[in-house]
Amino acid sequence: MRRVKLDRIDRRILRDLQADGRMTNVELARRAGISAPPCLRRVRALEDAGYIRGYHADINPEAMGFHVTVFAHVGLSSQAEADLKRFEALVNSWPEVRECNMLAGETDFLLKVVASDWDNYQKFLTAKLTAAPNVSHVKSSLAIRQSKFEPGVPIDVEVGPEVKDEEDEEEEV
């Protein structure tokens, strides 16, 4: 897991693969302005370095019958690290929960939960979430509609949070 500095080409590759994870290597190379072999090497290097965690098909939840998404704020009684870990392990075993984030301040959790309908969500709520040890309170917020859904992070080819420092900068004139 070597950390390599990213240049413009790497950023472009990451951006394009985030937009279309099944883009062929030749198309990727064409857009990046390099030939295919070095492009593929860069992709492998980015994977090995941990920049790319994986590739996923984006499945339409509605089509699969998951008509409701609920954000559940969960407060725990004990905030001892061992208890937090135990809760997290439990959450990881529940397929309904797609994301779980621990929030700062009140040491509570925000869960993104999918279910076929509201009735089914409540079954999850009573049978699993509120029944779990250490859970003190749960506030469920039904997502009416998803205004925006952009997987991943914003990647600007030219400038970004992780600035690159390149010794020899040579641009073609």
Place this chain on the structure above:
Amino acid sequence: MRRVKLDRIDRRILRDLQADGRMTNVELARRAGISAPPCLRRVRALEDAGYIRGYHADINPEAMGFHVTVFAHVGLSSQAEADLKRFEALVNSWPEVRECNMLAGETDFLLKVVASDWDNYQKFLTAKLTAAPNVSHVKSSLAIRQSKFEPGVPIDVEVGPEVKDEEDEEEEV
């Protein structure tokens, strides 16, 4: 965009492609227990029917320098549909916001925002979010750590919300 009924093989394909979006068609076919050409035909059909919305590389935010994820609860002054739409359009123009869900009840929004650091998030907050028209209040919750992150939906090959009805069921003995 024809809606087709899913059988076990379709579910398996969707599950495998969600787990690994770059899985080769031959591997996909091998796992599904069919040969490659009909497997590819199924994949194309699933794409056309809207079950598969796309494919994305999963980029590590930390590696890209996005060290903070913040969930922002946003309340609006006006809940008129036109104002909601205007806010949603604005949100869509901000790359920092990766997800935006409208919640039931108080007609407020839950935004998932990424930034390089807390300072940079506050810049977004003051310059964009709180400065936006119609925004009455914003409550920012910093995500300390991500306990679970499973893109997509749970796909059980055998049983799920969308039940299949197959006429001719013939299992090999």
Place this chain on the structure above:
DNA sequence: GTTGAAAAATACTAACT
């Protein structure tokens, strides 16, 4: 040490059975 070019191996696509 990294990049570009050409080879072989493999996978994908489109016919037909």
Place this chain on the structure above:
DNA sequence: AGTTAGTATTTTTCAAC
């Protein structure tokens, strides 16, 4: 849905900068 054949892509090897 399976088989075959043609096409494109990936991967390896090798030469050049």
